[in-house]
Amino acid sequence: DTTVKQNPRYKLARVGKPVNLICSQTMNHDTMYWYQKKPNQAPKLLLFYYDKILNREADTFEKFQSSRPNNSFCSLYIGSAGLEYSAMYLCASSRDPGREQYFGPGTRLTVL
Amino acid sequence: GDSVTQKQGQVTLSEDDFLFINCTYSTTTYPTLFWYVQYPGQGPQLLLKVTTANNKGISRGFEATYDKGTTSFHLQKASVQESDSAVYFCALVGYYNQGKLIFGQGTKLSIKP
Numbered sequence: 001d002t003t004v005k006q007n008p009r010y011k012l013a014r015v016g017k018p019v020n021l022i023c024s025q026t027m028n029h030d031t032m033y034w035y036q037k038k039p040n041q042a043p044k045l046l047l048f049y050y051d052k053i054l055n056r057e058a059d060t061f062e063k064f065q066s067s068r069p070n071n072s073f074c075s076l077y078i079g080s081a082g083l084e085y086s087a088m089y090l091c092a093s094s095r096d097p098g099r100e101q102y103f104g105p106g107t108r109l110t111v112l
Numbered sequence: 113g114d115s116v117t118q119k120q121g122q123v124t125l126s127e128d129d130f131l132f133i134n135c136t137y138s139t140t141t142y143p144t145l146f147w148y149v150q151y152p153g154q155g156p157q158l159l160l161k162v163t164t165a166n167n168k169g170i171s172r173g174f175e176a177t178y179d180k181g182t183t184s185f186h187l188q189k190a191s192v193q194e195s196d197s198a199v200y201f202c203a204l205v206g207y208y209n210q211g212k213l214i215f216g217q218g219t220k221l222s223i224k225p
Contacts, residue, residue, distance in 0.1 A: 090156070
């Protein structure tokens with residue numbers, strides 16, 4: 001089973017409010033990733049966990065936070081949503097960095 | 113840094129037509145190259161993986177090839193079906209970039225019945 005689950009599938013948020021997105025996988029993968037995808041653009045890596053070590057991309061460092069309480073779960077947290085955060089957020093996992101990544105169905109976030 | 117360019121934003125074909133999607137890349141390391149397919153309402157699914165060792169991958173009637181000389185990789189299918197309608201992404205992972213997938217912008221394939 002290569003299933004990655006994401007909750008919720010759709011999220012409506014108000015400007016300035018926090019947003020918390022959840023991802024889970026049962027493949028015992030060491031690495032979990034979060035991507036942001038906007039229409040007609042390539043998915044953009046935001047951050048990833050390798051085991052318990054969080055790596056955040058330099059240009060999104062201050063905008064997103066994440067936690068990984070155990071191997072199966074990973075969250076993406078936005079402290080104060082802005083209109084520019086409206087996008088599809090994709091979670092993925094892989095056995096280790098460099099291996100194939102398996103994606104969840106995504107959470108569509110709309111900020112109003 | 114590593115980059116991938118996928119210029120064909122949209123391709124419209126009829127059933128049984130030949131499909132060819134091209135990506136070019138730039139990397140200073142030995143890349144692993146991927147093709148992902150995304151159907152409506154779903155996340156990207158791995159379609160094919162090509163390494164510098166094998167140069168070619170085949171799955172579900174699709175074939176991916178890699179040309180180191182032109183730093184390009186292609187996805188092709190001899191005869192597309194309506195069920196192939198989806199968005200196709202090329203992506204690469206460089207040998208030293210911690211597994212970060214660098215995606216192309218995607219090609220939306222529409223098949224006319």
